Amino acid sequence: MARAAVPIPAMGLLSDARGRPLRDLRISVTDRCNFRCSYCMPKEVFDSRHAFLPHSALLSFEEITRLARLFTSHGVRKLRLTGGEPLLRKNVEDLVAMLATLRTPDGEPLDLTLTTNGSLLKRKAVALKAAGLRRVTVSLDALDDAIFQRMNDVGFPVADVLAGIDAALAAGLGPLKVNMVVKRGVNDHEIVPMARHFRERYGPAVVLRFIEFMDVGVTNGWRMDDVVPSSDVLRMLQAAWPLQALEAAAPGETAARWGYDDGRGEIGLISSVTQAFCHDCNRARLSTEGQLFLCLFASQGHDLRSLLRDGATDEDITTAIAQVWGAREDRYSELRGSAAAPHPGERRVEMHYIGG
Ligand code: SAM
Ligand code: SF4
Ligand code: SF4
Secondary structure: OOOOOEOOOOOOOOOOOOOOOOOEEEEEOOOOOOOOOOOOOOOOOOOOOOOOOOHHHOOOHHHHHHHHHHHHHOOOOEEEEEOOOHHHOOOHHHHHHHHOOEEOOOOOEOEEEEEEOOOOHHHHHHHHHHHOOOEEEEEOOOOOHHHHHHHHOOOOOHHHHHHHHHHHHHHOOOOEEEEEEEEOOOOHHHHHHHHHHHHHHHHHHEEEEEEEOOOOOOOOOOOHHHEOOHHHHHHHHHHHOOEEEOOOOOOOOOOEEEEEOOOOOEEEEEOOOOOOOHHHOOEEEEOOOOEEEOOOOOOOOEEOHHHHHOOOOHHHHHHHHHHHHHOOOOOHHHHOOOOOOOOOOOOOOOHHHHOO
């Protein structure tokens, strides 16, 4: 769907209390999901008695686009749609088309991406590309069907996600990132087979990234013993192929990049637990109901939906965003385990609500 580009006046770049800019906005478009990954939405907690948000609580596409435009005026250059499972939000491609009209103050389009579990990608890839999506990230924790079905805990077959990846690449949504959360004793023996599959089948068109299992939220029963440190992942991979460290592609990038010696692509290591990267964290997160979160591990958000629905002007909202970001001190991963860390029993936002 072709729409006219929307010019945005510059409102000023922001810097938080630790000198970090705001560059990346992750927007959760639904708190619902058709998977029940144990590290994110364990079945026992997110069952038929769990109250998901009513539709009236969700930001509308117009509200999301307005906020994204105002964030862009404050320096945001990258938008990532997430969830829950973002492809479950009805007509999400219409939202993509609306966001694709936004421009930076220099007239550049934004880097518009989406993270998905891949279950609906085969059906939606062409429409997403046509709407203006640039790339997708697909989460996939194993190639072995039995392990994958156990991890998504709804018996979803791996073949359908692999077909979604092929469809996304065929639609021009590459290069694609594939995210694998590694949990000790559950899927760590899938590390090398996953790397082999993506390297041999796709080369540089797919970048596989290994994510340390994180203590996000309070429902996933996280234990340090279940975390496989990225250094161990790297050791396993290096035993199979020579790898060389690569430069970060962009400031604030979460993954450390390693390239295969023969040029057949690269992998990424996201070490949120063992090597915190808070020092240049430039990400903000907007929840499904319009709460602005400054850290994945925050216990509270800042209510932007009330401003939107109470008739605030663009200036009111950009001022509020500037104030909130200006006071930001968050660095949970750097403090994890230290005396200064938030109390372990404290309520924290859940991953399916805030997105990754
Ligand atoms: N449903 C979509 C998906 O799975 O790609 C988008 C939302 S999901 C919350 C975003 C990312 O967070 C996924 O890549 C998922 O694997 C990751 N994730 C969820 N819980 C996690 C945890 N406890 N530790 C590390 N990564 C986690
Ligand atoms: Fe759903 Fe994604 Fe969470 Fe898995 S990680 S339960 S797919 S939101
Ligand atoms: Fe950013 Fe918070 Fe993660 Fe640190 S812990 S990298 S501040 S989201």
